[in-house]
Amino acid sequence: MEIGGLLEKLREEKPLVHHITNMVTMSECANVTLVAGGLPIMAHAPQEVAEMVSHAGALVLNIGTLTPAQVDAMVLAGRRANELGLPVVLDPVGAGATSLRLEAAKRLLKEIKISIIKGNEAEVAIMAGGAAEIKGVESINVSGDVVELAASLARDTNAVVAVTGAVDRVTDGERMVEVTNGNALMATVVGTGCMTASVMGCFAAVEKDTLKAAVAALVTFNVAAELAARNSDAPASFKSQLFDELYRLDEQTIKTRQNIKERMINQ
Numbered sequence: 001m002e003i004g005g006l007l008e009k010l011r012e013e014k015p016l017v018h019h020i021t022n023m024v025t026m027s028e029c030a031n032v033t034l035v036a037g038g039l040p041i042m043a044h045a046p047q048e049v050a051e052m053v054s055h056a057g058a059l060v061l062n063i064g065t066l067t068p069a070q071v072d073a074m075v076l077a078g079r080r081a082n083e084l085g086l087p088v089v090l091d092p093v094g095a096g097a098t099s100l101r102l103e104a105a106k107r108l109l110k111e112i113k114i115s116i117i118k119g120n121e122a123e124v125a126i127m128a129g130g131a132a133e134i135k136g137v138e139s140i141n142v143s144g145d146v147v148e149l150a151a152s153l154a155r156d157t158n159a160v161v162a163v164t165g166a167v168d169r170v171t172d173g174e175r176m177v178e179v180t181n182g183n184a185l186m187a188t189v190v191g192t193g194c195m196t197a198s199v200m201g202c203f204a205a206v207e208k209d210t211l212k213a214a215v216a217a218l219v220t221f222n223v224a225a226e227l228a229a230r231n232s233d234a235p236a237s238f239k240s241q242l243f244d245e246l247y248r249l250d251e252q253t254i255k256t257r258q259n260i261k262e263r264m265i266n267q
């Protein structure tokens with residue numbers, strides 16, 4: 001898959017990326033959006049979300065610290081985004097850890113056309129109706145083939161599904177792309193999953209092929225992480241290096257380091 005040129009396009013267009021997201025990693029998501037090349041706006045009030053999203057290039061919905069009222073605001077923003085043809089990224093944080101989270105994620109999928117569902121293995125498996133163990137926001141174990149589950153979720157929802165982990169897998173139900181960039185230190189920083197969704201929002205705002213946008217986001221963020229790990233070996237310094245390397249990243253470095261494999265899924 002050819003993803004060249006998208007980072008430059010992102011930096012030229014500087015799309016506004018509207019987030020309705022959690023209180024834990026909101027600041028990290030704003031910063032990662034900015035250093036990637038987008039413009040972050042975190043706007044949650046039901047009175048303004050429809051208006052705000054009309055100025056945006058993409059909407060990112062993250063249920064990490066959801067309340068029922070916040071989910072109502074997500075539906076308002078998502079419906080307006082759909083009317084305007086804007087991409088919507090859903091991070092179903094902790095789906096299955098409680099029934100409130102799972103029901104909220106399902107409601108969002110029912111009431112909004114979602115472009116990209118991005119979760120860790122357990123979140124995606126549970127959203128697909130499979131069996132998995134999740135402890136808070138942490139994926140512990142999945143029974144069954146997560147690739148099959150992701151592909152069936154993609155076919156059922158017409159969304160691109162991205163499953164993160166040491167290897168990231170992205171599928172539209174027919175094609176499967178594996179991204180093996182990244183570094184294990186990413187799992188030592190709270191919010192790298194949320195940040196991945198923010199970067200996906202950035203790329204989806206400038207690339208209509210949603211599968212390609214999701215892959216470009218994963219490669220870009222994970223290559224920045226590889227570069228960050230050259231100068232740090234512990235979480236706090238790694239996190240600051242990650243922002244710096246994403247800010248410095250260029251197309252040539254992505255081209256040299258990208259590790260993408262594509263195949264068709266047997267249905």
Ligand SMILES: Nc1ncnc2c1ncn2[C@@H]1O[C@H](COP(=O)(O)OP(=O)(O)O)[C@@H](O)[C@H]1O
Nearest residue numbers: 120164165166168182183184186187192193196
């Ligand atoms: N062991 C690893 N090696 C390389 N990249 C990783 C590893 N663990 C996580 N990542 C990357 O970190 C980001 C967050 O993934 P993950 O930890 O699965 O999400 P979450 O934080 O939502 O559970 C993704 O971009 C993923 O590619």
Ligand SMILES: Cc1ncsc1CCOP(=O)(O)O
Nearest residue numbers: 022024064137191192193194
């Ligand atoms: C710990 C935590 N609790 C609620 S949201 C959140 C952050 C989850 O971040 P990520 O999914 O990127 O690890």
Ligand SMILES: [Mg+2]
Nearest residue numbers: 093120193194
């Ligand atoms: Mg997560």
